[in-house]
Amino acid sequence: MGGRRVFVSGVGGELGTLIASLLEDESWVGELSGIDADPPRRRLHRTAFHRMHPDEHDRIVETVTKFNPHVLVHVGVWEPDARAAPHVAATLTDQAATSIIGAAAECPALENVIVRSGIEIYGRARGALTRPSESAPIQPTSQWGHTVAGIEHTAALVGERVGVTVGAVRLAPVLGPHVPSPLGRLLRMPAVPFSVLADPPFAVIQDRDAALAIVAAARVGLSEPVNVVAPGAITVLQAARRGRRIPIPLIGRDWRIARAMSHMLGAPIPDHLSEVFHRGRLADNSRMQELLGIVPETKTTDVVDRLYDWPTVIRQPARIQVA
Amino acid sequence: MSSSLGRVINFPARRGTELATSVVSRATSGISAATTRFTAEQTATVDDWGRDPQLVRMITTLSHFRWSVTVGGDQHLKRRKGALVVVNARRFALAPIFSALAISEALDRPVRFVGRPDTAPIGSFSRRLGGLLDHPDEVAGALSAGELVVMGADHDPRLREVGIVDHALVGAAMLSSVPVFPAATASNPMSRNARIEVGSATRPGRKRRGPLAELELADRVRDDIELMLEEMGEMRTGTPLDWLPITAMGGS
Numbered sequence: 001m002g003g004r005r006v007f008v009s010g011v012g013g014e015l016g017t018l019i020a021s022l023l024e025d026e027s028w029v030g031e032l033s034g035i036d037a038d039p040p041r042r043r044l045h046r047t048a049f050h051r052m053h054p055d056e057h058d059r060i061v062e063t064v065t066k067f068n069p070h071v072l073v074h075v076g077v078w079e080p081d082a083r084a085a086p087h088v089a090a091t092l093t094d095q096a097a098t099s100i101i102g103a104a105a106e107c108p109a110l111e112n113v114i115v116r117s118g119i120e121i122y123g124r125a126r127g128a129l130t131r132p133s134e135s136a137p138i139q140p141t142s143q144w145g146h147t148v149a150g151i152e153h154t155a156a157l158v159g160e161r162v163g164v165t166v167g168a169v170r171l172a173p174v175l176g177p178h179v180p181s182p183l184g185r186l187l188r189m190p191a192v193p194f195s196v197l198a199d200p201p202f203a204v205i206q207d208r209d210a211a212l213a214i215v216a217a218a219r220v221g222l223s224e225p226v227n228v229v230a231p232g233a234i235t236v237l238q239a240a241r242r243g244r245r246i247p248i249p250l251i252g253r254d255w256r257i258a259r260a261m262s263h264m265l266g267a268p269i270p271d272h273l274s275e276v277f278h279r280g281r282l283a284d285n286s287r288m289q290e291l292l293g294i295v296p297e298t299k300t301t302d303v304v305d306r307l308y309d310w311p312t313v314i315r316q317p318a319r320i321q322v323a
Numbered sequence: 324m325s326s327s328l329g330r331v332i333n334f335p336a337r338r339g340t341e342l343a344t345s346v347v348s349r350a351t352s353g354i355s356a357a358t359t360r361f362t363a364e365q366t367a368t369v370d371d372w373g374r375d376p377q378l379v380r381m382i383t384t385l386s387h388f389r390w391s392v393t394v395g396g397d398q399h400l401k402r403r404k405g406a407l408v409v410v411n412a413r414r415f416a417l418a419p420i421f422s423a424l425a426i427s428e429a430l431d432r433p434v435r436f437v438g439r440p441d442t443a444p445i446g447s448f449s450r451r452l453g454g455l456l457d458h459p460d461e462v463a464g465a466l467s468a469g470e471l472v473v474m475g476a477d478h479d480p481r482l483r484e485v486g487i488v489d490h491a492l493v494g495a496a497m498l499s500s501v502p503v504f505p506a507a508t509a510s511n512p513m514s515r516n517a518r519i520e521v522g523s524a525t526r527p528g529r530k531r532r533g534p535l536a537e538l539e540l541a542d543r544v545r546d547d548i549e550l551m552l553e554e555m556g557e558m559r560t561g562t563p564l565d566w567l568p569i570t571a572m573g574g575s
Contacts, residue, residue: 126441129461130372130450136460198443200450201373233369278443280373284464301368 003030005109006218007069009100010076011049012036014179015116018211019075020047028219033067035060035100036076037092041178054095057103064103071218072104075116077151080144080270082180090147097151105158112221114214115155117168119227120145120272124279133284134170134225142272152225167222169214172229172283173276175303176207177310183276184307185267187239193258193277194236196249200280201233206298206306216292226292229285232300236277242301243308372465374433375451382452383424389515392425396521399504400430405469407462407496408521409544410506411485411552412475418508419475422519423453426473435465437474437492463495473506476545483552488545494537497527505544507551522551 006023010016011034023029024046033048034040040049052059054076064072076096078089097115104110122132123141140146152168159166175184183204186192205213205228213228240247250258259269275281289295298306369375400406408426412418419436427434439454440446446454455461455472465472477486496503502524510517525544527536 127456127458128441129458129464130456131461131464133460133464195443198447200447201369203371231371233371233373235369235373238368282371282373284468286468 004028004070005031005033005067006071006073007064007067007104008032008034008047008073008075009096010034010036010074010116011044011047012038012040012051013075014041014176015174015207015211015214016075017041017044018207019073019214020044022211022215023047023073023218026215026219031067033063033069035063054092054099057099060099061103061106064100065106068107068109069104070109070111071221072101072110072113073214073218074100074113074151074155075214076100077116077147079180079182080147080272081182081268086143086270090143093147094150097154101155101158105162110162110164112218112223113155113159113164113166114217114222115151115166115168116214117148117152117170117225118144119170119172119229119281119283120275121148121152121170122283124275124281128279130280131282131284132227134227134287142270142275144270144272165221165223167217168225169210169217169222170225170227170283171210171213172203172205172227173281174207174210175204175307177306179207182268182270182273186262186269186273187236187243187245187304187307188310189245189262189265189267191246191248192236192240192243193248193250193255193262194240195255195278196251198278198280199235199237200276200278201235202276202281203229203231203233203283203300204303205230205296206303209296209298212294213288213292213296216294220292222291224291226287227283227285228288228292228296229283230296230298230300230303231285233280233282234300234304235280239304242304369451370433371468372435372453372455372470373450374435374453376433378451379424379427379433379453383428386421386424387515390421390425390510390517391515392421392517392519394425394429394519394521396506396523397426397429399521399523400426400471402430402432403469405466405499405501406471406504406524407466407493407501408471408473408504408506409488409493409548410473410475410508410519411548412478412508413480414478416508416510418510419473420452421510421517422506422508423473425517425519426471426521427453430471432471434471434473437462437472457489457492459491459495462492463499466496466499466501476548483549485545485548485552488541490534490537490541493541493544494534497537497540503540503544505547505551507548507555509552509555518555520551520555522547 011020017040035050037053078092080086080089123139140149155166173183410422423434423436435453438457439449476488479486506521527540
């Protein structure tokens, strides 16, 4: 088991960096390598980082095949309006999935692929289950849902073709101090819109819990999907009240104006986030313990409380004033 | 003679004092229990299924204006484990809802009911009260998570008759390996009095390997509820209205 080669795609993102730093402490991990378009967010001691854009297929294939990983951890995904506009995010995610998973398929040592997915994959159509389990039908109703469904589909196809196991970690919306999240950004606005007629509940996951789950999935060689969701739930109104934000009740066409204004103020509301505000987003996390051997450390309400505890700007004066 | 007379005169006064003491003591214990619940529970939260305990408590209090529910047989239901309770229902009686509220109050644990719509605002409000979609997977998920779920049989206008019990939902209970309890409900459109009697768990008749097991269990639950309705007898308002055929046994 020891000395296995692990390749992490999307290692430059906050979640990817966190995963890589956790993998560095794992005894079963031998060599560790990763790629991303941006450099890692913090210093990684054992990880060999390769900076390349998702559309550089040849370089990606060359790098991945040369490394010949046993385990591929694919977290190179772009959530709409997190770091890129929705159409750009979809393109980048698709390019990364195709080139990285495709490249890994060429590696003879490959045994297991772990992909980062999301509970948006279940969709929130009318009549959709309140807390879908992993066996619920995949019926995405948002662009991000379709994107993660596409990643899982690509990985499953490759897994079937080359005979490796594929595990999908379906994360709830990830919140953390440095994670670019449209949900987190909107909840931290001074005024938070909510649907006065619905105000449905949603669940989230702390970034560290998400990273621990992905590392656990790689360790156990996950070969099926698993929902990774913090226990508990909260509504937008409740979250706004906990954060002492001004809740703005909206109904019907008011949302169109709110979306436009929020976009101008730097907190765009993509369709999967709009879905959270109108239909909620929960998932059954009861199989986490069975499949991964861990449970989330932080409850949804605590994650939201921490969201509001982050300082907006930390100003550190220079130790020596030179001017 | 005088001592005897004294006893006769003193008795109602003493009785009155006892009654007053009892009422005060019950009110005090109720307030202290409510205070404990308020301080123990976090404010502004919903549970994993979107049920809002504060709203449920408020609605339960308000529901006392409409229903004064007597719950019997609740000792059959475990305090922690999951179970499916099947009640008889009539149109507009809201039997699953008042049953869920009353059983929740009796057991002091969240109880959910099946049959919320999925459209705002009614669906959202029902979800806050503990409503689940009428879908076997939804019910199976709740039962597997150790929740107590109340579902209604199909509406049946006949007295002491129970409508068809959805075997798919009963199948969800079987799949989750939780017991299915029959419960007879009686309410009256003319009065507040209502009653819920929970029976012992219904056992499947014979071991089946296929879906026949859930069909047979659903039928047995239905039979058990009908039997319990027979045993409950008619509900009386104590008014001439009882002479009319609207006694509404079975929750009208």
